[in-house]
Amino acid sequence: MSDTVSGAVNTPVTDAAKSGGSDAARIAEVKAWLVSQFEAAGKEVPDFEYTPLSVGHLYNLATVSQAKTQAANIIAADFRQKAAEYRSQAARIKEILENMGLAQESLTSNVVSSAHVLANVANLLNIRDTELSSFLVAMGDISLRKTAVEEKRAKVEKESKILLDYTRKAIARLTYLKSIHKQLEDDVAPCQKQMEDWKTSLAVMGSKERQYLQQYNNYKALLNRVGYTREISHGVLVEMAEYRKELEKKTKPILDTLRSYQDLPPDKALAALAIEGKKRQYAAAEKYLEEVLHSALATND
Template sequence: MGKDVPDFEYTPQNVAHLHAVVAASKARTRASEIVSADYHRKASEYRSETARIREILESVGLSTESLSQSAVSSAQVLASVANLLNIRDTEMSSFMVAMGDLMLRKTDAEEKRSAVQKDSKILLENTRKAISKLASLKKVLADVENENCTCEEEMEHWKTKLAMMDSKEQEYLQKLSQYQMQLNHVGYTPDINHGMLTKLAEHKKDLERKTKPILETLRSYQDLPPDKTLAALAIEDKKRQYAAAEKYLEEVLHSALTTTE
């Protein structure tokens, strides 16, 4: 059973499309006819040329029937080589030109092959380096994973320490609050700092240095009786003791001088 033909609508667009298809088909047919006629003409020329060459060969005694099997084989090889080299005749110059072109293509192919081999060596070396780096990266990754396990253990250890430090912090904050209350209770103010205490200590030392002679003088007067008369008598007694001591000292010195003479 054939395929169902869809309904055709006679519209300007469809008619124009079909006309374009028909025109293209006619053009391709015409081109094919021209190519076919050219092939027929060339075939006729080749047959005529073949007949002419056959007559020439037969006239000189080189017909196919008169040639040996080896000569026929050589001719066939020569024709095959000519076809392979894409030359139109069997002249020596044509063979030389074709061989020269073949050598140039061979040289170009060898240069390309050498370049490809060089690139292959470079690529192989880069591949080896990449494999070596990959192995190094795998080793580094393994080390990192091992260190990660160790770090996790250390993190757990530090978490425990941090919890303990938080507890200590709360304890220290509580003690700090207690000390602050004690300082407030004794009247401590922020003005009382280390510098101020140092100045007060220096001032105290200066006062002690200034009052020391006064205290010593005061202590000497503490031995005197509180009564004025008794004090006068005590002073006179001290004067007599001083005079006696001075006289005794003079006698000792005089005696020492006399003994020396």
């Protein structure tokens, strides 16, 4: 009954359930169907209210159940007829084999085993007879299916190898990335310490820069106050010092001579002449020094 219920649930209400027959006739038919079904199950029909909705569903269910029961009876009768035909054919074949001396009782165990193997192979190959052509067709079909399966297997193996290669590469890359990540994590603390040191150094350098800029401005203001110009450079001063040394070398003999005159007895006329001569020499040396300084300054300009 469960089969009929499940089959009726998915079946739409028929035209007979909608409009065929009167309500009383349908209720009587439903009751008769329920009684037959519950008696077949060994139970009594439970009491319930026969409403138009329930009667319509039960009438539809009864219609579908009766149709399926009729179809099942037809199929069962067909199976019984085929079974009778198969039994009759088996009896006829057995009689023929007995007349030919090929009955199963007279056959050896090897022949019986071979026959059973042949029958099993025929059932396995899903063929209806044991003709050689049927076996060849079935074997050909199996060969084709085997070839198709082998092709699919080769394709799947190829794809599996490609996927395995991709997987190995992905694992290698993942391992490499993990090692890099571990190395970066290990380098975080030293890098942070180094960054802190750099920040401290930058702060110190910034302070020194401001200090040096202040000193530079102070020195610049001082040079402006004393009248420093670009013509008074280190090179010019060095060159003038060298000229001074050369002049000292030239004037030293003259000074030594003048000092020697201090030891002479006083003679006003000679002393005056000597002094005038030394004055001229000294004036010539000063003039030479001025010319050298002017030439040095002109060269630097």
